[in-house]
Amino acid sequence: MDKQGIMESHQSSVIISDFNSLCVEDSNQEVQTYMEEIIKSNLEVVTLSMLCEKPMSGHDIIRGIFSRYMVLISQGTVYSLLYSLKEDGKVLSISNKGDMRTKKYICAGNKIKETQTKLIRFVDTMEYFLQSIKKELHVQKLPDRF
Amino acid sequence: MFKNCLTGFDELFAPECDIPAGSVVLVTGIEGSLKSSFVFNLISNYLAGSNSHAVYATMEETEESYIRNMTSIGIKKMDNMHIFDYRDMRHEFKDVVPDMIKITEDMINFYTNKYPDLSIFAFDSLNALYSVLPPENLRKIMYHFFSMLREKGLTAFLILETSSREKHSSIWNSDPMERPEFFLADGVIELGMIETTENVKRYIQIRKMRAANHSMKKYQLVVEKDGIHVFGSVY
Numbered sequence: 576m577d578k579q580g581i582m583e584s585h586q587s588s589v590i591i592s593d594f595n596s597l598c599v600e601d602s603n604q605e606v607q608t609y610m611e612e613i614i615k616s617n618l619e620v621v622t623l624s625m626l627c628e629k630p631m632s633g634h635d636i637i638r639g640i641f642s643r644y645m646v647l648i649s650q651g652t653v654y655s656l657l658y659s660l661k662e663d664g665k666v667l668s669i670s671n672k673g674d675m676r677t678k679k680y681i682c683a684g685n686k687i688k689e690t691q692t693k694l695i696r697f698v699d700t701m702e703y704f705l706q707s708i709k710k711e712l713h714v715q716k717l718p719d720r721f
Numbered sequence: 722m723f724k725n726c727l728t729g730f731d732e733l734f735a736p737e738c739d740i741p742a743g744s745v746v747l748v749t750g751i752e753g754s755l756k757s758s759f760v761f762n763l764i765s766n767y768l769a770g771s772n773s774h775a776v777y778a779t780m781e782e783t784e785e786s787y788i789r790n791m792t793s794i795g796i797k798k799m800d801n802m803h804i805f806d807y808r809d810m811r812h813e814f815k816d817v818v819p820d821m822i823k824i825t826e827d828m829i830n831f832y833t834n835k836y837p838d839l840s841i842f843a844f845d846s847l848n849a850l851y852s853v854l855p856p857e858n859l860r861k862i863m864y865h866f867f868s869m870l871r872e873k874g875l876t877a878f879l880i881l882e883t884s885s886r887e888k889h890s891s892i893w894n895s896d897p898m899e900r901p902e903f904f905l906a907d908g909v910i911e912l913g914m915i916e917t918t919e920n921v922k923r924y925i926q927i928r929k930m931r932a933a934n935h936s937m938k939k940y941q942l943v944v945e946k947d948g949i950h951v952f953g954s955v956y
Contacts, residue, residue: 649827659832
């Protein structure tokens with residue numbers, strides 16, 4: 576999958592629609608639990624994919640993850656991750672004119688290719704993993720995002 | 722070994738004794754007594770040439786401000802010291818009452834997962850923390866906070882500012898039920914100033930250090946070109 580493909584697959588409207596239907600169809604807590612585990616285990620990937628789209632603050636990321644996946648991530652975790660990504664040079668922080676205290680983060684220009692490659696590898700790996708499970712289970716139909 | 726991290730600091734401890742690893746140590750003192758600089762310097766020198774990591778969590782100043790202040794007195798920030806600034810989060814979530822203990826625990830968990838060699842945690846300051854905690858449950862919350870830090874196995878330095886000498890005295894004399902941190906802490910290091918007719922001297926005194934024999938004397942604290950040094954007894 577190319578960069579454009581990653582971006583398109585993360586269009587929030589599509590994701591919210593799919594995830595809501597998934598929850599309704601299955602009507603159980605299990606899906607939510609899986610989603611929470613997946614998001615928490617892959618928070619760096621989720622965050623970097625969001626920061627490749629546009630500059631976001633810690634608040635934006637927490638709100639964005641909740642609206643997309645119905646998973647609430649702790650402030651202590653998200654801000655630690657952002658500071659850590661900044662230390663590693665993967666993201667840059669920028670301040671808005673007129674609101675110097677709100678920091679927005681964006682993927683660092685010199686690392687963007689590396690970050691995109693990492694995201695692509697992650698998506699490819701997950702796709703392979705999910706396809707393997709689908710084959711094993713002979714699942715007739717799952718939502719498109721699977 | 723913390724006691725060898727600042728010149729002369731070992732004088733405050735008996736041979737073979739040190740700040741025990743895993744201790745929760747309160748660093749207290751009036752304004753200008755070098756609490757933040759002392760803790761920052763101690764940790765930086767500990768981390769120099771070490772594989773360990775530390776988190777310095779601040780509710781008071783930005784990372785840039787810390788680095789500027791520390792650089793001005795010859796203290797370097799090591800790459801393995803990670804600064805967590807609560808101010809960004811507090812600004813962006815200003816309409817939400819934060820669960821600071823949970824946030825701090827999640828933050829420590831994040832850094833512990835990322836750096837398994839994380840061994841030191843510093844918090845600046847408890848005064849700022851108290852300003853966002855409900856006063857009626859302070860003792861219970863602080864008990865949980867100290868317990869959480871001990872469970873993580875980190876050596877923790879918690880900074881507590883006392884705004885004046887008078888207030889400083891009253892804290893020591895007040896009901897410990899109201900000042901839970903003093904009996905919950907494994908160690909208390911007091912920094913302060915002594916005024917004479919000729920000059921003002923900064924001092925350091927170990928008031929309490931569980932499982933370590935230490936001097937009760939006040940030693941002079943001096944800023945040199947390469948950071949903080951501890952000199953002989955002030956008296």
